[in-house]
Amino acid sequence: MSISAIYGLVLAGGASKRMQRDKAALKYQGKTQLERAFELASRHAGKVFVSLRADQTSDPMRAQRPMIVDSVAGEGPIVGIRSALAAHPEAAWLVLACDLPFLSDIAIEGLLRRRDPSALATAYKSAHDGLPEPLCAIWEPAAARTLAEYQAAGGHCPRKFLIRHGAHLIDPLDPRALDNVNTPEEYSQAVAALETLSPMQLKIQYYALMREQAGRSEETLETSAATPADLYTELAARYGFTLSREQLKVAVNSEFSDWSRKLAANDAVVFIPPVAGG
Amino acid sequence: MGFRFSQTAIDTAEARRELQDPGSGGFVSFEGWVRDQNEGQEVTRLEYEAFQELAVKEGDRIVAEALRRFPAKHALCIHRVGSLGLSDMAVWVGVSSAHRGEAFDACRFIIDEVKHRVPIWKKEHYRSGNSGWVNCERCAAVPQHSHAEHRHRVALNPK
Numbered sequence: 180m181s182i183s184a185i186y187g188l189v190l191a192g193g194a195s196k197r198m199q200r201d202k203a204a205l206k207y208q209g210k211t212q213l214e215r216a217f218e219l220a221s222r223h224a225g226k227v228f229v230s231l232r233a234d235q236t237s238d239p240m241r242a243q244r245p246m247i248v249d250s251v252a253g254e255g256p257i258v259g260i261r262s263a264l265a266a267h268p269e270a271a272w273l274v275l276a277c278d279l280p281f282l283s284d285i286a287i288e289g290l291l292r293r294r295d296p297s298a299l300a301t302a303y304k305s306a307h308d309g310l311p312e313p314l315c316a317i318w319e320p321a322a323a324r325t326l327a328e329y330q331a332a333g334g335h336c337p338r339k340f341l342i343r344h345g346a347h348l349i350d351p352l353d354p355r356a357l358d359n360v361n362t363p364e365e366y367s368q369a370v371a372a373l374e375t376l377s378p379m380q381l382k383i384q385y386y387a388l389m390r391e392q393a394g395r396s397e398e399t400l401e402t403s404a405a406t407p408a409d410l411y412t413e414l415a416a417r418y419g420f421t422l423s424r425e426q427l428k429v430a431v432n433s434e435f436s437d438w439s440r441k442l443a444a445n446d447a448v449v450f451i452p453p454v455a456g457g
Numbered sequence: 458m459g460f461r462f463s464q465t466a467i468d469t470a471e472a473r474r475e476l477q478d479p480g481s482g483g484f485v486s487f488e489g490w491v492r493d494q495n496e497g498q499e500v501t502r503l504e505y506e507a508f509q510e511l512a513v514k515e516g517d518r519i520v521a522e523a524l525r526r527f528p529a530k531h532a533l534c535i536h537r538v539g540s541l542g543l544s545d546m547a548v549w550v551g552v553s554s555a556h557r558g559e560a561f562d563a564c565r566f567i568i569d570e571v572k573h574r575v576p577i578w579k580k581e582h583y584r585s586g587n588s589g590w591v592n593c594e595r596c597a598a599v600p601q602h603s604h605a606e607h608r609h610r611v612a613l614n615p616k
Contacts, residue, residue, distance in 0.1 A: 387590050
C-alpha cells in the first residue's frame with residue numbers, strides 16, 4: 180500500500196454559536212486563529228485549504244486562501260472533511276479546527292510521526308476523557324467511503340465516528356495543546372495564557388546516538404520549554420529519541436546542569452547519552 | 458598536563474617528555490587499545506566522537522582531582538577522536554611522581570574516571586555489518602534503569 184501525501188484542511192465553516200463571534204477571526208498574539216492554523220498547517224503539509232460553507236466564499240478573511248467549499252449536504256465538520264476527501268481523493272488530510280489556539284508544531288509533528296496510514300485516521304486521545312480528538316487528526320483517503328455511509332445512516336459526530344471505526348489513537352504530549360476555546364470566557368483566558376508563554380531561541384547540539392536520531396548535529400529553535408527536562412520531552416516527541424531522560428545527562432552552556440534549571444534565551448543545550456570513552 | 462584530544466595517532470614519546478621532572482623518580486602510563494571483541498561481537502573498527510568543550514573541562518578536573526588525592530607530580534591524558542582500526546591506541550594516560558605508588562594509583566584513577574565521566578562516545582562497527590553506540594543501544598530497550606546508578610562500568614572496551 181502506498182502512503183498518501185498530506186494536505187492540510189483548516190475548518191472555518193463552523194457557526195461559532197456559543198462564542199457568538201466568528202472563532203476563526205478571534206485574534207491571539209496579534210493574528211487571527213484562521214491565520215495561525217493555516218500557517219501551522221502550511222509548515223507540515225504540501226498544500227493547505229480553508230474549509231468553508233458556500234455562503235462564506237465572499238468573506239474577505241476566508242477568501243484570500245485556497246478553499247474547499249462544502250460539496251456534500253449535512254451539518255458539522257464531517258461535511259468539510261468529506262468535501263476535502265472528495266476534492267482530492269489521493270491525499271490524506273491533516274484536519275485542524277479553528278478553535279485550538281494552543282496547537283503547536285510539536286503536536287503536529289507528533290501526529291505525523293506516529294501516523295498509521297492503514298487506519299482510517301490517526302488522532303490524539305483527549306487529555307480529559309481519553310476519547311479521540313477528530314479535529315486535530317490525520318484523515319486517510321480510505322475514510323471517504325465509510326464517512327459517507329456513516330452520514331447516510333444519520334451520523335454527524337466525527338468523534339463518535341472515530342470511536343466506532345477505530346482510529347489509531349496516540350497519547351498527547353502536552354495535555355493543554357488541544358484545549359479548545361468555545362466561550363468568551365475561555366477566549367480571554369487563552370489570550371492571557373498565550374501572553375505569558377514567551378518563546379525564546381535556544382541552540383541545541385547533538386552528539387553520537389542523539390545526532391543520528393535527530394538527523395542533525397545542531398539547530399537553533401524557538402521554544403517555550405522552561406527547563407532542559409521540558410525541552411527533552413519536546414524534542415523526544417519530535418525526533419523519537421529512544422533513550423529516556425533518566426539515561427541522559429544534560430549540559431547548558433558547556434557545563435553539566437540540573438534538569439530543572441531555568442533556561443534563558445540563547446542558552447546552548449547538549450543532551451549527553453551514556454558515555455563510552457577509554 | 459591535563460586532558461586533551463588528538464585527531465591523529467597519539468605521540469607517546471612527546472607525551473612522556475611533557476611529564477619529565479627532576480623530582481620524579483617514577484613514571485606510569487596506561488594505553489587503551491582497540492580490541493577485536495566486545496560483548497560477543499567481532500569488532501572491525503570504531504569511531505570516537507566527543508563534546509570537546511565540556512570533555513576537556515571534565516578531563517582537566519579529573520586530572521586535577523587525581524593529583525590532589527595522590528600526590529603525584531604531573532599527569533596527562535590524551536584521547537583520540539575519529540576513526541580507529543584494531544590495535545590503534547584510543548587513550549593514553551601518563552603520571553610521573555616522586556615514588557611509584559602514587560603514580561600507579563593516580564593513573565588508575567584517571568582512566569577509570571575518564572571512562573565514565575567525560576562526554577566521549579564510541580561507535581563500534583562489527584564483522585556482521587551492524588554497528589552500535591556502546592552503552593546506548595542496548596540500554597534503549599530497558600529505559601527504566603538510571604545512568605547514574607550503573608555507571609556504565611561493564612564491558613569496557615578497549616582494555
